[in-house]
Amino acid sequence: MPIRKMIAAHPDANGHINEPLAEAIRSATDCAVTCTACADACLAEPMDMRQCIRMCLDCADVCTAAARLATRQTGDNRAVLATILRACIEACDACAAECEKHDHRHCRLCAAACRTCADDCREALAGLG
Amino acid sequence: MPIRKMIAAHPDANGHINEPLAEAIRSATDCAVTCTACADACLAEPMDMRQCIRMCLDCADVCTAAARLATRQTGDNRAVLATILRACIEACDACAAECEKHDHRHCRLCAAACRTCADDCREALAGLG
Amino acid sequence: MPIRKMIAAHPDANGHINEPLAEAIRSATDCAVTCTACADACLAEPMDMRQCIRMCLDCADVCTAAARLATRQTGDNRAVLATILRACIEACDACAAECEKHDHRHCRLCAAACRTCADDCREALAGLG
Amino acid sequence: MPIRKMIAAHPDANGHINEPLAEAIRSATDCAVTCTACADACLAEPMDMRQCIRMCLDCADVCTAAARLATRQTGDNRAVLATILRACIEACDACAAECEKHDHRHCRLCAAACRTCADDCREALAGLG
Numbered sequence: 001m002p003i004r005k006m007i008a009a010h011p012d013a014n015g016h017i018n019e020p021l022a023e024a025i026r027s028a029t030d031c032a033v034t035c036t037a038c039a040d041a042c043l044a045e046p047m048d049m050r051q052c053i054r055m056c057l058d059c060a061d062v063c064t065a066a067a068r069l070a071t072r073q074t075g076d077n078r079a080v081l082a083t084i085l086r087a088c089i090e091a092c093d094a095c096a097a098e099c100e101k102h103d104h105r106h107c108r109l110c111a112a113a114c115r116t117c118a119d120d121c122r123e124a125l126a127g128l129g
Numbered sequence: 130m131p132i133r134k135m136i137a138a139h140p141d142a143n144g145h146i147n148e149p150l151a152e153a154i155r156s157a158t159d160c161a162v163t164c165t166a167c168a169d170a171c172l173a174e175p176m177d178m179r180q181c182i183r184m185c186l187d188c189a190d191v192c193t194a195a196a197r198l199a200t201r202q203t204g205d206n207r208a209v210l211a212t213i214l215r216a217c218i219e220a221c222d223a224c225a226a227e228c229e230k231h232d233h234r235h236c237r238l239c240a241a242a243c244r245t246c247a248d249d250c251r252e253a254l255a256g257l258g
Numbered sequence: 259m260p261i262r263k264m265i266a267a268h269p270d271a272n273g274h275i276n277e278p279l280a281e282a283i284r285s286a287t288d289c290a291v292t293c294t295a296c297a298d299a300c301l302a303e304p305m306d307m308r309q310c311i312r313m314c315l316d317c318a319d320v321c322t323a324a325a326r327l328a329t330r331q332t333g334d335n336r337a338v339l340a341t342i343l344r345a346c347i348e349a350c351d352a353c354a355a356e357c358e359k360h361d362h363r364h365c366r367l368c369a370a371a372c373r374t375c376a377d378d379c380r381e382a383l384a385g386l387g
Numbered sequence: 388m389p390i391r392k393m394i395a396a397h398p399d400a401n402g403h404i405n406e407p408l409a410e411a412i413r414s415a416t417d418c419a420v421t422c423t424a425c426a427d428a429c430l431a432e433p434m435d436m437r438q439c440i441r442m443c444l445d446c447a448d449v450c451t452a453a454a455r456l457a458t459r460q461t462g463d464n465r466a467v468l469a470t471i472l473r474a475c476i477e478a479c480d481a482c483a484a485e486c487e488k489h490d491h492r493h494c495r496l497c498a499a500a501c502r503t504c505a506d507d508c509r510e511a512l513a514g515l516g
Contacts, residue, residue: 002417002500003424005496006421006425006428006493006497009428010428030389033389033393033416033458034393040312041396043301043311043461044308044461053301054204054206054298057197058197058201058210059209061198065193065194068187071427072186072187073428073431074182075182075183080187080188080216080223083212083216084216084220087213104396106393106397109392109393110393135295135299138363139298139302140299141302162261162325170267170268170331172430173269173437179431183427183430196291200295234263234267239264312461312462316455319451319455319456320471322452323451326448332441333437334441335441335442337481338449338477341473345474348466
């Protein structure tokens with residue numbers, strides 16, 4: 001997990017890592033890729049997967065933004081970080097609930113990635129103080 | 130404003146446009162570009178603009194995500210759209226407050242773009258019902 | 259077009275604007291939003307629009323990256339800017355060719371946005387020297 | 388590496404994975420996060436790191452786009468994928484060369500991530516046929 005080393009290498013970090021936030025960055029990054037892949041796989045399915053594609057595309061966008069904001073340590077933008085983490089939790093929970101309705105392997109993998117990301121963002125949010 | 134025509138051309142829209150949402154898409158798109166440019170201009174200034182750069186980079190990321198989600202009309206993802214609009218309002222208000230502390234022309238233009246985007250996202254959020 | 263004012267306000271610009279590059283930023287930004295909307299509208303159509311959705315999603319991603327790189331003026335990254343402009347031209351030409359096969363109003367609007375963006379990126383690329 | 392499972396789960400993949408492309412997706416995703424973190428860490432350094440920040444921000448944007456395009460398997464967009472892989476190679480090589488000029492731990496980690504990504508994109512590009 002390269003992000004942990006990068007966070008510890010920030011000049012203001014003195015080797016300290018906000019572990020829940022680092023975990024949320026990793027999960028949101030994984031979830032963004034997974035949702036991008038699930039939207040694409042759903043598109044290739046023979047049945048109507050429109051609602052699932054919509055939610056996966058939205059979730060990928062929110063996760064990407066959340067990971068980028070959570071990565072930054074210079075200065076302070078905690079209130080904004082909290083709102084994007086909240087949006088990420090909402091997007092991941094909604095996407096997971098939709099993916100769990102379908103039997104496709106890509107939907108099951110995507111639901112799991114979304115649930116993990118939502119949990120990790122909740123932990124990170126609680127740790128923001 | 131090409132986004133209005135695209136929204137009206139969606140097969141489910143029947144020519145109808147959610148005007149506040151269309152305005153929010155335009156403002157968030159403008160604000161994302163403006164914040165990207167302001168972060169870059171702040172980086173070239175001789176004084177310490179780190180906090181402003183941080184907020185502009187974060188605001189650009191949130192606005193980009195908000196514009197993408199607000200553009201989609203297939204299926205429904207209203208609860209998630211509401212949370213990203215809330216994140217966008219928070220990011221834009223915070224970035225505007227920081228930019229307003231500085232006399233640079235790029236900061237003044239960026240603050241104005243952020244205030245417009247926050248207002249338009251508030252209208253769009255109120256209109257989601 | 260707010261991007262022109264932002265470019266002129268950069269501390270290294272002294273009010274000077276690289277007009278073809280500014281135009282390319284505007285076109286790529288418009289094209290990214292238009293392709294995001296066209297992918298979403300295609301998804302709602304009753305016929306098989308998978309290839310068009312794929313190309314619109316890809317084109318939106320490349321245009322977003324191209325607009326962000328072209329906006330930055332601090333330091334120099336000309337060789338990289340040239341390669342992303344080339345990728346943007348390729349993505350827009352391919353997406354336009356696909357959209358032109360379909361009679362949907364959103365596809366025609368999208369094809370036009372892609373053609374404009376490809377042309378403007380060609381001009382900007384020629385002007386990089 | 389969740390992306391391998393997602394690629395194999397695509398309905399058109401029949402469990403087959405384009406290994407070099409999967410590796411490029413993983414590397415580009417890691418590199419995007421690493422470059423975002425390096426730009427942020429460089430911003431907090433006391434010396435002038437502007438050129439490095441510029442290149443890291445640009446590289447993050449190109450890697451993000453490359454990873455998204457390379458993830459999609461529905462339909463075909465090979466010529467466009469090739470151009471974004473080329474842009475990614477150029478961005479990563481340029482960013483690595485700049486980061487290698489600096490002694491910061493975050494720059495050394497970032498240079499390594501960029502070199503890996505450039506190599507993996509070269510392999511993926513060669514494998515596109």
